[in-house]
Every structure is written in C-alpha cells, then in structure tokens.
Amino acid sequence: xxxxxxxxxxxxxxxxxxxxxxxxxxxxxxxxxxxxxxxxxxxxxxxxxxxxxxxxxxxxxxxxxxxxxxxxxxxxxxxxxxxxxxxxxxxxxxxxxxxxxxxxxxxxxxxxxxxxxxxxxxxxxxxxxxxxxxxxxxxxxxxxxxxxxxxxxxxxxxxxxxxxxxxxxxxxxxxxxxxxxxxxxxxxxxxxxxxxxxxxxxxxxxxxxxxxxxxxxxxxxxxxxxxxxxxxxxxxxxxxxxxxxxxxxxxxxxxxxxxxxxxxxxxxxxxxxxxxxxxxxxxxxxxxxxxxxxxxxxxxxxxxxxxxxxxxxxxxxxxxxxxxxxxxxxxxxxxxxxxxxxxxxxxxxxxxxxxxxxxxxxxxxxxxxxxxxxxxxxxxxxxxxxxxxxxxxxxxxxxx
Ligand SMILES: *[C@@H]1O[C@H](CO)[C@@H](O)[C@H](O)[C@H]1NC(C)=O
Ligand SMILES: *[C@@H]1O[C@H](CO)[C@@H](O)[C@H](O)[C@H]1NC(C)=O
Ligand SMILES: *[C@@H]1O[C@H](CO)[C@@H](O)[C@H](O)[C@H]1NC(C)=O
Ligand SMILES: [Cu+2]
Numbered sequence: 397x398x399x400x401x402x403x404x405x406x407x408x409x410x411x412x413x414x415x416x417x418x419x420x421x422x423x424x425x426x427x428x429x430x431x432x433x434x435x436x437x438x439x440x441x442x443x444x445x446x447x448x449x450x451x452x453x454x455x456x457x458x459x460x461x462x463x464x465x466x467x468x469x470x471x472x473x474x475x476x477x478x479x480x481x482x483x484x485x486x487x488x489x490x491x492x493x494x495x496x497x498x499x500x501x502x503x504x505x506x507x508x509x510x511x512x513x514x515x516x517x518x519x520x521x522x523x524x525x526x527x528x529x530x531x532x533x534x535x536x537x538x539x540x541x542x543x544x545x546x547x548x549x550x551x552x553x554x555x556x557x558x559x560x561x562x563x564x565x566x567x568x569x570x571x572x573x574x575x576x577x578x579x580x581x582x583x584x585x586x587x588x589x590x591x592x593x594x595x596x597x598x599x600x601x602x603x604x605x606x607x608x609x610x611x612x613x614x615x616x617x618x619x620x621x622x623x624x625x626x627x628x629x630x631x632x633x634x635x636x637x638x639x640x641x642x643x644x645x646x647x648x649x650x651x652x653x654x655x656x657x658x659x660x661x662x663x664x665x666x667x668x669x670x671x672x673x674x675x676x677x678x679x680x681x682x683x684x685x686x687x688x689x690x691x692x693x694x695x696x697x698x699x700x701x702x703x704x705x706x707x708x709x710x711x712x713x714x715x716x717x718x719x720x721x722x723x724x725x726x727x728x729x730x731x732x733x734x735x736x737x738x739x740x741x742x743x744x745x746x747x748x749x750x751x752x753x754x755x756x757x758x759x760x761x762x763x764x765x766x767x768x769x770x771x772x773x774x775x776x777x778x779x780x781x782x783x784x785x786x787x788x789x790x791x792x793x794x795x796x
Contacts, residue, residue, distance in 0.1 A: 423466035435664035462789035470556040489553035507645035529751035534780035559729035562662035577614030584614035586652040611649035627716020652709035661702030677749040733795040
C-alpha cells in the first residue's frame with residue numbers, strides 16, 4: 397500500500413527579513429497520510445482552524461486560556477495518519493493498561509482486575525449521567541481524557557489519543573489500517589460465529605451480521621480479556637456474569653462483527669450536514685442520535701449509532717460496558733471532534749451551549765466525578781465543554 401506522510405514541522409515563520417503572519421499551521425504539527433484524501437469534514441476542519449486561532453488569540457489576550465495555546469495543545473490524530481511506530485506506542489500503552497491492577501472498589505466490583513476494567517465499571521454504573529442530555533458530550537470528553545491521562549501517566553505513553561474518522565471505514569473496514577488484524581491495527585474482526593445473526597440499534601430495523609461475531613483472534617488484543625459485564629448483552633454467545641448487574645469476574649475474549657452496513661451511516665457527508673445544518677445544540681444532539689426517519693435511506697442509523705456499532709460485539713456493542721473495546725475511545729474522540737468543529741463555527745455562542753431537552757434546570761451546576769478513574773478531582777460541567785483551556789487547562793487538545 398502506498399503511504400505518504402507529510403509532516404509540517406514547526407518552522408519559525410520568518411522569511412528573508414519579513415515577518416509573515418503566523419498561521420495555525422505554524423502552531424499545530426499536521427501529519428497526513430497521502431493514502432487518504434481529505435474528506436469534506438477534514439476540509440471544514442482545516443478552514444475552521446483559522447477561526448480557532450483567532451479565538452485562542454482573543455482568549456490569551458483576555459488571560460482566560462489557563463496556559464493552553466495551539467502550540468501546547470495535545471494533537472489527536474486519525475489512526476491512519478499515524479506512523480506504524482506511533483501506532484505501536486499507543487498499542488503498547490493500551491496493553492499495559494489492560495494489565496495494570498484495578499483501582500475500583502473491590503467490594504462493589506469483585507470482577508474488576510485491571511485498569512481497563514475500571515473504565516468499564518464506571519460506565520456500567522454511571523450510564524445515566526454519562527448519556528443524558530447534559531452529560532453526553534462533556535462527560536465523554538472527560539472520560540476520554542481520563543483514559544488518555546491513564547495511558548500517559550500510568551503507562552508511559554507520550555502521544556495523544558487517536559480518533560477514527562468514520563468515513564475512512566465506510567468502504568472496506570475489515571481490511572483497513574484500524575481493523576485488518578496486523579501488528580499495528582487495533583485488532584481484527586471477530587471469527588465467524590453463526591449464532592450471531594445481527595444487531596438492532598435502538599428501535600431501528602435489524603442490521604444483519606457481516607459474518608463475524610466471534611472472538612478476535614488476530615492482532616495485538618487477541619489475548620485481552622474483559623473481566624466484568626456484560627451489562628446489556630446484545631449477543632447470544634456472551635457468557636453470563638456470575639453476579640447480578642455484571643460486576644463479577646467473567647473473563648472473556650473480545651468479540652466483534654465489523655460491519656460495513658453500519659459504517660455507511662457515518663459517511664463524511666452525513667457528519668458534514670450534521671455540523672453545518674444544526675443551528676443549535678439541541679438539533680445537533682438530536683440529529684446525531686436519531687436523525688429524522690427516511691424510508692429511502694437504508695443507512696439512516698445516525699452518526700452516533702454507526703460509530704458505536706461499526707465493530708459491535710462484546711464488550712464494544714454492549715451499551716453498558718462498551719469502553720472495554722479500545723475502539724470505544726476512537727469513536728468518542730471522533731464524536732468529540734465533531735462537537736468541537738460544531739462549537740468552533742461560533743465559539744462565543746457555542747462553547748457553553750448545553751442540550752436542553754425536557755426542561756432540565758440542573759445543567760450548569762452539575763459536577764463530573766469520575767471517581768476511581770481520576771481520584772478526588774471533580775469538573776464543573778461547563779469546564780468540560782472547553783477543549784482548549786477548560787478546568788485549569790486540563791482540557792487542551794486539537795484534532796487534525
Ligand atoms: C511497552 O510498554 C512497557 C510498559 O508496559 C515498556 O516497558 C516498554 O518499553 C514498551 N515497549 C515499547 C516498544 O515501547
Ligand atoms: C498494517 O496494515 C496497514 C494498512 O495496510 C499498514 O499501513 C501498516 O503498515 C501495516 N503494519 C504492519 C506492521 O505491517
Ligand atoms: C433520504 O435518503 C435519500 C437516499 O439516501 C436521499 O437522497 C434524500 O435526500 C434523503 N431525504 C432527506 C429529507 O434527507
Ligand atoms: Cu458512553
């Protein structure tokens with residue numbers, strides 16, 4: 397396969413005695429793989445970076461950036477844009493977290509053995525506040541940051557969390573750099589299992605199995621075992637947990653069914669329309685989760701469902717313990733990216749915009765507490781809306 401990486405280094409923008417205006421490309425190291433042409437969302441993001449740069453300049457002048465600048469921001473990249481070496485570093489740190497001892501309360505989660513289990517345990521017991529209208533975007537932004545910080549602080553990872561640009565996996569996901577099962581992929585497809593016939597996303601129609609559904613036996617995570625759950629089993633072939641609620645010890649392989657017919661609900665044009673046609677956060681949220689039914693569109697799942705269930709299976713396709721498949725975080729990084737691009741079209745009005753459906757009034761006062769994932773720190777919810785300086789600068793990331 398042809399792969400051309402273009403890396404723009406942080407060159408001082410001084411040419412032949414004239415000082416050029418420093419544009420965002422001199423502040424953020426862009427790294428692209430020529431194998432993937434930019435899609436409409438990538439192009440929109442590049443255009444948006446000029447606005448982001450202006451917004452940050454104002455924020456710095458006002459002393460509100462908490463030390464976060466475009467130069468210091470962590471850069472989250474698409475998996476396919478990362479070099480094999482960068483991918484290996486990430487995989488290695490993930491494997492380390494899958495072995496590191498659990499810090500979750502043992503009495504509550506007798507089955508949790510590893511730090512990876514801890515993230516499932518939190519998701520399993522806090523699914524309500526993680527997924528309601530107030531929580532979905534900021535709480536998952538924080539959850540992803542907690543995982544990224546665990547990889548960096550507990551497992552020596554030097555990079556930032558990758559994301560998956562869904563569109564790159566809408567043609568041939570099984571043979572992609574993310575899922576082909578080689579040493580620098582995030583694991584392969586599940587082996588064929590005829591007992592797995594397909595999945596239902598929400599109240600939508602059944603999506604037939606694409607031929608997988610069994611254990612992942614290729615790639616870096618073939619020996620990985622998820623130990624707690626299932627929480628809301630979506631597959632007939634997953635062993636039951638010995639303890640009610642899924643908290644007991646239930647070591648099992650990771651199962652997947654990588655399904656192009658699911659991925660096709662998250663093409664770039666859909667993400668682009670979601671960002672550009674949603675004039676307020678409620679519309680953005682509703683369209684992301686459940687777009688208006690369209691009988692002539694066979695892939696009308698909504699971008700969020702598609703991203704979740706591209707690989708499906710267990711624990712990834714189980715809404716309660718989905719963080720047990722590392723692909724969960726790739727998906728939520730992409731969602732965070734889409735939300736961020738949407739915010740940055742009009743940052744003054746959109747960064748603090750909260751979904752307000754059903755007349756909730758507790759919005760701005762909520763504190764996010766990730767307990768055993770992050771220790772005693774809590775984050776006021778609006779601080780987790782701000783990816784460039786929020787919570788004293790703890791949130792400081794860009795997506796390229
Ligand atoms: C992989 O991670 C371990 C820590 O779990 C570290 O000791 C080792 O050096 C890493 N290997 C590579 C190739 O980065
Ligand atoms: C794995 O496959 C991807 C996609 O073809 C490729 O970019 C990568 O270099 C391969 N890695 C290894 C270790 O062969
Ligand atoms: C419904 O889906 C069809 C086929 O994808 C598409 O051409 C059409 O624009 C969609 N209609 C609406 C209202 O989005
Ligand atoms: Cu979630």
